[in-house]
Amino acid sequence: MAQMMVFVSHSHEDDAFCRAVVAGLIDAGANVWYDEHNMQAGHLMEVIQRELGRRPVVVVILTKAAFASRWVKREIGWAYELMDRDPARLLLPVTAGPIARDDFSPQDGWLFLSEFKRIEAAGYQPYPTAEAVRRLLHALALTPAGEAPAPTTARPSESAADLLERGKALTAQQRYAEALPLFERATQLTPTSFEAWADLGYVLNMLKRYAEALPALDRALALDSSSAAAWNNKGNALNYLKRYEEALPALDRALALDSSSAAAWNNKGNALSDLKRPAEALAAYDRALALDPAYANAWTGKGNALYDLKRYAEALAAYDRDVTE
Numbered sequence: 363m364a365q366m367m368v369f370v371s372h373s374h375e376d377d378a379f380c381r382a383v384v385a386g387l388i389d390a391g392a393n394v395w396y397d398e399h400n401m402q403a404g405h406l407m408e409v410i411q412r413e414l415g416r417r418p419v420v421v422v423i424l425t426k427a428a429f430a431s432r433w434v435k436r437e438i439g440w441a442y443e444l445m446d447r448d449p450a451r452l453l454l455p456v457t458a459g460p461i462a463r464d465d466f467s468p469q470d471g472w473l474f475l476s477e478f479k480r481i482e483a484a485g486y487q488p489y490p491t492a493e494a495v496r497r498l499l500h501a502l503a504l505t506p507a508g509e510a511p512a513p514t515t516a517r518p519s520e521s522a523a524d525l526l527e528r529g530k531a532l533t534a535q536q537r538y539a540e541a542l543p544l545f546e547r548a549t550q551l552t553p554t555s556f557e558a559w560a561d562l563g564y565v566l567n568m569l570k571r572y573a574e575a576l577p578a579l580d581r582a583l584a585l586d587s588s589s590a591a592a593w594n595n596k597g598n599a600l601n602y603l604k605r606y607e608e609a610l611p612a613l614d615r616a617l618a619l620d621s622s623s624a625a626a627w628n629n630k631g632n633a634l635s636d637l638k639r640p641a642e643a644l645a646a647y648d649r650a651l652a653l654d655p656a657y658a659n660a661w662t663g664k665g666n667a668l669y670d671l672k673r674y675a676e677a678l679a680a681y682d683r684d685v686t687e
Contacts, residue, residue: 545562594623
């Protein structure tokens with residue numbers, strides 16, 4: 363089980379509630395980043411973008427102050443964009459003070475958040491802090507230290523939204539076998555949900571059940587062909603099934619939709635390498651490494667491509683980078 367990586371967005375007027383949330387998450391084993399020290403704007407933007415990119419779970423603390431905060435709006439806009447690119451990501455609002463329906467104003471740019479499930483009492487009211495933290499941990503399938511883990515199996519009364527939320531939380535901890543039946547149940551409840559099929563395909567890939575992942579990903583792409591992540595996951599599954607000629611156009615579709623995906627460039631390099639096209643594979647690995655210099659698998663792939671091109675000294679240097687990254 364991997365440590366859940368969590369980003370917490372909040373207004374500094376809500377520091378006390380935020381610290382309680384962060385303490386609860388850390389106590390339950392999560393790795394949490396939030397703007398603890400009110401960093402200067404120039405440096406903060408760079409740090410926020412980096413931390414959002416590496417943390418698939420984003421918790422936003424909602425109050426009147428948060429809706430008025432330029433930084434919270436910016437952070438959650440970026441988080442939403444990342445989630446739109448990758449359906450395995452999770453954005454979970456926690457209401458910390460009385461809010462209203464009108465706060466989700468389209469004029470102020472908050473309408474996109476209105477349909478998200480929130481940790482919130484009836485009538486847009488907050489739970490007491492301890493209860494809000496308890497409910498947040500339950501939603502994220504996290505267990506406070508010293509407590510017995512709650513069951514993760516699907517309950518008959520759960521909605522597809524509940525199942526997807528918990529499945530994503532388990533996925534963020536690499537608990538793929540536990541997430542699988544939740545996503546399967548979600549596809550049964552909402553067979554027209556792109557998100558459910560895409561998450562099911564991703565988890566099947568991670569469980570190395572590639573032949574089963576393909577039809578799930580095809581169902582997802584039939585519902586929404588604009589997802590770079592789903593095309594990349596399909597290409598990855600085809601690579602593992604040694605269907606490289608089919609993998610390549612899927613990965614090209616992914617990159618046409620999102621040329622900033624280091625994973626898709628790496629997977630394209632893998633397909634080209636297995637098709638015995640090392641010069642093209644090398645170019646793909648270099649694109650992946652330009653986007654993510656710490657991508658160990660891309661350094662390995664680059665080393666293999668250089669070896670196939672008989673550039674042995676450069677291959678050795680690439681393999682050394684794989685070891686050190």
